[in-house]
Amino acid sequence: MAAYIIRRILYVLPILLGVNLLVFSLFFLVSTPDDMARQALGDKSQSPEQVQRWKEAHGYHYPRFYNSGEDGWRCLSETIFFRKSAAMFWGDFGFSDMTLEPIGKEIRSRILPSLCLTVPIFLITMVTNIFVGLLLAGLRGSWADRAAQFGCVVLMSVSALLYIIAGQYLFARELQLVPVSGFLPGWAMAKFLFLPVLVGVFCALGSGIRFYRTVFLEEVNRDYVRTARAKGLSEGRVLFLHVLKNAMIPILTNVPVQLLFLIMGNLLLENFFSIPGLGGFTINAIATQDFAIVRAMVFLGSVLYILGLLLSDLCYSLVDPRVRLG
């Protein structure tokens, strides 16, 4: 077991390095610090001296990979790659290009609102999906199943923007149950989060129910289900006790990937409802053309995703010992 875990963790390192290099080449080889400086300075002030001054103020004046002006270890560390890209490995996300605020501090303060938005969405969606999915698997082939499947396709075909705009119009403007947008810390956030959570659940319902329905249908034809039926168990007991328990393996191994990714928040929802989370942070950075923040968020998002995959693999090997031997 220990050997498997170590092997699996070691496998993550080259992928992290690859992501880091890819992000670096996208931001510093495809586009150059000069381009960034010119975009940040605007049309009016673009003399070479100003570009140079901007680059020095933001730490972009180093060479990319190898600094021949320094010696020893410093010829590698005094470079853009080391200071701006590799530094993200140990949590040094640098400074915003526009406000020069430290990005790491901002990220830490925005994790909580993002989690408060996405964790309830995640939990409610999962419970609803599993319950409805099981129900449909039990009703398979009936008109209710066909109608629900068609409903899922319709739910999937509607843009998330419509759910958000219609939700805001109906609940916040017409019924005046909740505020349109905004956020307060503490328990007061509940009334601000009600609508975004509701909309978020709605967006994920269509594809989720369909997915779980197929997961359960795969189980329904297994031998142990036939045995359980032959024993004389009711269909409800078969589904909710036997099928659900066995389908938990693919479901549970899927959870860690999403759990870590929840930290990134939801770009659309946070933007529409002005929730000060990481998704909204990214969107603001895009609007102000803040390359440093976008770069940091791309890397952070990838790291969380990769760690989530690692966790789910480890979970899988705990639940299903066959994996470890392979």
Place this chain on the structure above:
Amino acid sequence: MLLEFLQSWSGRNAIVLLLLAGLLGLLLQLSRREYWRLAGREIIQSKLAVISFVLLCLYALVAVLDSVGWRSPVRDASGALCRSQPGGEIVYDQGLSVLDRLLTPLRTRQEKTYSSPLARVQFSSETQVVPGGMSQRVQPPLRHPGSHLLGTDRIGVDVLYQSLKSIRTGMIIGLLTTLLAVPFAMFFGITAGYYGGVLDDCIQYLYTVMSSIPTVLFIAAFMIIFGQGLPQLCLAMGIASWTYLCRLLRAETLRLREAEFVQAAIVLGTPSWRIILRHIVPNVLHLVLITAMLRFSSEVLAEAALTYLGIGVGADTMSWGAMINDARMELTRDPVIWWKLLAAFIFMLGLVLPANIFGDTVRDALDPKLRTQE
């Protein structure tokens, strides 16, 4: 040089013709095979799928009409051709697509500002001075009363015209993204699965790294560097989406490689490129088609969200996302202005829903494994 040609009208016409010819050729080729004919017969049996297909064809027709066009010479008031100098070259306009020419009444019937569907008077009131020196608030009559089926927007452009023009953008997003991703995915996926070894490891590493970056964030990074626009968005979405199909094709090729008919071909000394073309590619084609069909709708939906977030096609390209972005504050006005938002959503639904239904039917028809589960 090439880019200039592609952006000119003759270039665009050529691309459309080439694509249509390619599609026709593929259909002809496939209809000769019994497996695909069987699938086709099964699809025709589903009423819902046939209706969806007809709707999709209508959308495609509008998109094609909007992609083909020509430039016409500019004429002055007397109808004579304008020339750059006396006896010089004839001056041409920017060019209009066939759809533009068909919709000339919609395109040119511009109002001053908002008007509700089929209204005879303007939506907002204006202060007018009545004879006698008094001023009063009235809703002035429209220049073209009752001619705007879906009303007009803030700057008085017909909403129906905008919705129809957005069809081309939606279709391009859905199709071009796939067209860019499929060759990459097929090449890398089949190579990795067929040859294995170090090549397989390298390709696996490549797509693991690519798919580790969350799609939205990758597109955000790509668009902030290259700027907003339709070609950039297609490219970004294409790069972000080839990994899924690649993984699928690699696994399927690994399986096929062990199949007896491939083993027999290897023993007979058939060169590997021939095995790949004759035995592997036809046997993974259904996976490519299913993936492309199911991806199409999610890409059309993604365009709207991305354009809203400021990393999409930009405001100068007509698209449903741009329409929604434009009209985002209109529901907060009193009285509510709903027609532009609703038109964008309904036109989008009219493309995405049939695509989803048709895609599902195609998948069920092509993948017998899934069918037995029902």
